[in-house]
Amino acid sequence: MDLSSRKVEIFGIILRLSLVSAVSFLGVKWLMKHLDPTAKNKQNAKEIAEKRLKRIAKNGKSVAIDKLNEYELMIAAQLIHPDDISITWKDIAGLDDVITELREEIILPIMRRDLFEHSILSLPPKGILLYGPPGCGKTLIAKATAKEAGMNFINLDVSCLTDKWYGESQKLAAALFTLADKIQPCIIFIDEIDSFLRDRSTNDHEATAMMKAQFMSWWDGLITDPKSSIIIMGATNRPRDLDRAILRRMPAAFNIGLPRTPQREQVLKLILSKEPKEENIDFHQLAVQTDGFSCSDLMEMCRSAAVYRVKDFLNLEKTKKGDEVFYDTLRPIAMGDLLYAAEKVRSAKMLCGSFHLQTSLDVE
Template sequence: MMIASHLVDPAEISVNWASIGGLSHIINEIKETVILPIKRRDLFTDSHLTQPPKGVLLHGPPGCGKTMIAKATAKEAGCRFINLDVSILTDKWYGESQKLASAVFTLAMKIQPCIVFIDEIDSFLRNRNIQDHEATAMMKAQFMTLWDGLGTDTNCTVIVMGATNRPHDLDQAILRRMPASFHVPLPNLTQRKDILKLIMDGEPLDRAVNLDILAGKAEGMSGSDLKEMCRNASMYRVRDFMKSE
């Protein structure tokens, strides 16, 4: 029940490609490598090389849209979405964590097509070392074994998608299981313009507001930073109104 509570139907996901600004090149790659093989399986039945990947890694600085891309991918592909909270896999009783990891893949197999999304995947599947607790090491091993099992069934449409801003901390065995890797960088000038236009769409703007100038002065800011900047600016209007009352 704990795992099922994190299940989201694609129809209930509010994020789509139109919600994401400045990442058209990544979106196009995901459409080709992930979504098309899922939606048009009839085109790829004669080759195992063109099947959708069993693992997808989104890596880059915080606030650049990795989680939004994962949700939009599930919606556009018509996949059920398990937003896996790693904390539910930990249990005080010996052996229970492995059972919970197994339950994740059992549920995903039954409701496929399905995307299992792990945000900050480096906190869960980081490099293994001799200092790892025995229970943690066993849970990681169980998770990877079950993940490998997805590859034995060519008709299985379960994808593990992870997001991280520390890809170098991931275990090499995990990186091998995520052949589709996409770098989501900080937006450049053109991308910042697109993001600002998306954020300010439908908002009442003064004629003096020049989004091109704002985009130029916002170098080094992520999409999340740009949204927060616009929110703070809008609050000044509220403060001015309160002072005039």
């Protein structure tokens, strides 16, 4: 075999090996894409993210979608424009002191940066902790703050920061902050923050520990940048489970406790303000009767009271022989409905033990 024939043979072998390698690579890539159970969710998240980022661009904030990486697009799927938030301060009752402090410490410095540009001490904190028993309005306060300040709102689902591939979680944690920097002013809200940033221990998985470290490292960058308009807001009913390093980064802490009697009266008036009810409703008596109830308990009580009207409507609408009776509207909510519903909710809370849990919750 001459030299030229040998060269042709070697070239053919190299060509075949290259084709086999290319086909194998494309085949493995195709399998990973179609066998990945989260691939469809990731694609849907990217489509949602593009729509929401375009909405921000239309409102004066220029966001180059084509320059965002895939991790930032996945985080952007949880982005909410302030105009799309329906919760306002008017929808929150019994927390006037907390609302006043938030307006003074957070909202005014964000909306009027020109008043505080020469004072570092007057800048809003980069971390805010809302703590207290469940069902007392912590999430509502976070959304209303973003609405009032006109800040973009990332309602972070912590599960989106976890990935089965090593190193991906750190990239997602970094993408959270790089995206927030591009769309600021922005609030990153983490509900049940204790489940994500709880006290670290040697039993933590290596990937989880690295993700927490990455998260706190980027957070430090926000704290040291006075020009940053990014705030991390967390909510928890177990503040003592949080890592001390996290508590240090959240200097502004607000206790959203169980409503007292005057607060419960305000909450009940707000819930029933647009509902048909009898004029003899004694809100003060209801507030006294619902001692230990959270705001969500009061909402459930009013819902149950409204359902009793439906039961009466169905009972009265029964047809008798030769005498048909029809009713076109539901009767208004009566005081008796509310008192009966209060006892029903109290019994349910006592049965499951949540009543004692809420009234003795260890918060400071």
